[in-house]
Amino acid sequence: MFFRHYPERVWQCIALFALTGGLALYSIMLARATHSPTSLWLVNGAMVGPLVRKPLSQARPLLISGFLGFLAAKQLLGDPFVASVLLGLCNMLEALLVSVAIRSRFPKINSHTRFMNVARVGLISALVACGACTFGVASAQHFWPTLAFWETFNSLFRSHFLGMVIAGSTSLIVVTKGWQLSEPFGRPWRLMRDLSLLALTTAAVFCMSRFPLLFMVYPPLLLLVFRHRFAGLVIGMAIVALITTAATMLDIGPFNLVHDATPQLRIVMAQVFIGVSCLVALPVALALAEHERLQARVRESELRYRMLADNSGDLVMRIRPNGDRQYVSPSIRELLGWEVSEFTKPRQDLIHPDDRERIADVVATLRAEGGTVTATYRLQHKEGHYVWIEAFARLVASPDNDGTTEIIYTGRDVTQRVLVEQALQESQAQLRTIADNVPAVIARVDMSERYTYVNRFVEQVSGETPAQMIGKTMREVRGELLYERLKTYLKRAYAGESVMFEYEATYRGRLLQFQAHYVPDRDAEGRMRGLYALTTEITHIKNVERELLRLAHQDSLTGLSNRRYFNERISSVLRQCVQFGKPVLLALVDIDNFKSINDSHGHATGDMVLSQVGQSLQRLVREGEVVARIGGDEFVVLSDNLANEGSADAFVHSLWERLHVAVAVGTGNVDVCMSIGAVWCKGAVSDDVLMKLADEALYVAKAAGRDTYRLLIRSLQDSESGAQAASRPGHLQI
Structure with a gap:
């Protein structure tokens, strides 16, 4: 039991x-x-x-x-x-x-x-x-x-x-790091060659009883550690220890050169030699492992920074002392219309003439005094107009370690905010004229949280008129539930902070999403007297974002997930299977003779076949299983709900049996048959190896005449390269 x-x-x-x-x-x-x-x-x-x-x-x-x-x-x-x-x-x-x-x-x-x-x-x-x-x-x-x-x-x-x-x-190293992580080059014959060299050298040293050549063991041992890391250390020290103890206890080796050495003294010398060998090799292996770990973390940090910078809406630049841009983020195209290659050289001509002298002084002060600086100025768009940019710059040491400094620059488009701030400085009449024509809700709230001004755009959002809102508190207008969500941002704005955030609310029976910007309102002496609220409906933007995300992960023809989504899901599924000790099944489904269907009946019929196969797969899989189209006529099913080999075989057989479809073409039908290659694996395995094993099973199924399936069973002790498979109908054991 x-x-x-x-x-x-x-x-x-x-x-x-x-x-x-x-x-x-x-x-x-x-x-x-x-x-x-x-x-x-x-x-x-x-x-x-x-x-x-x-x-x-x-x-x-x-x-x-x-x-x-x-x-x-x-x-x-x-x-x-x-x-x-x-x-x-x-x-x-x-x-x-x-x-x-x-x-x-x-x-x-x-x-x-x-x-x-x-x-x-x-x-x-x-x-x-x-x-x-x-x-x-x-x-x-x-x-x-x-x-x-x-x-x-x-x-x-x-x-x-x-x-x-x-x-x-x-x-400890074997059970925690694993052999695949221990040997970076992945070539067992090299490991065997270097182990043989160490074994022959150690044996020769102990056979040469006339000369003390124990130091000759260290070069091949350190070479083994350097080339093969922990695998070389583990097996190499085992070889040295076994040969040393066996030779010493059999009264063979250079320890006999010590005059009047007793067996106990020779054993002590052998133990000291083994211990010193271990102390020489182990720090080297640990240092190499630490070096690789740090390098991996540096690469990961660089990748994350590059990913954030490349996908950020802000403009990110690294500026050398001569003004050249070492890096310019792709957001320059969306922000100013320029290509990255056009912005790598200094472009003082793009700064608004009224801002050039001021920005030059800011840059000179930053390079002279260091630290950080924030500046707002205008840059010319490629189309000719100017965009207000809020720039945050910091002087840092160059990551190239050449003794120079660089400016890390982050800039964002604040044109709308600047225009609003300028409009607030004008007369109340001008403010109403501008604000009432802005496609956003603009309001002013005093220190008691009462509305003192609301533009007319609010009627298009909530149906309320400005007259119905002015004089009432935000709690009365927005309701208790929504007010509790906004209260935190109100407190920050009343504390003098400019706050931008997003929220959702229901108006006229519709759930809408908004982006709000709370700007503090100060008098001439700097005392708080309220805040301005700029609220923009971004429901359509969020809907477009969700639709783009859906399209990025869905195959348009079959409605199944696409290869990108499958590649993202398989890694997380395999990690969960290893964590909870669950097996995983991967099945590759390939339509037999799909090219002949396209050639004989046309691509429209081929598309119908793909669509119906996709629909059939969608009906057959259970909740939590992943089904995707990863190629022209190739589908994949990923499941972690099959506890044993029997259920895995039954699942694949049912999948193959029920995927036979008939597509109506004119007055006749096109019978569609499938070949399936599947692998059921229990234990740690990478996604590449899992796909390779399933592909091998699919190859076996096609070699058997198509319209069949083959299932590979992979146990925990199998290597990732696979083993010689024993075949039986519909089932392979490795």
């Missing part, structure tokens, strides 16, 4: 049982065969990685599996049962202490985690845990503080701590 509900946990426990048992057998049998103490105890470190991934409440099965693996190894070697149990408990306690220390400091380790910090916590906790547990084991074997006690403690502590450093870091 437990295996049926939690198959992943069961396999983890079995694997950990085999791993701890095998490592214990190797270490103990090698030590007994050479009549020397154990030089490298790897059992406890191997358990750290799996334990770190689980909270303490779920780690009990793993601890029991590791304990049973060690106990089984001891019993196979004929050791006393009670002593083996006590030693096994100490081993499990040591691994548990290290994993709890790491997990308490880093609850979730991902690509953004600094592994240098993880290594620091792991090293300190390993010192404490190994010291405490080996002290307990030595106390159980000898009376304290005899010489035999300290000899046992010294031997156990060195082998446990060294094994914890090597096996612990190896298991």
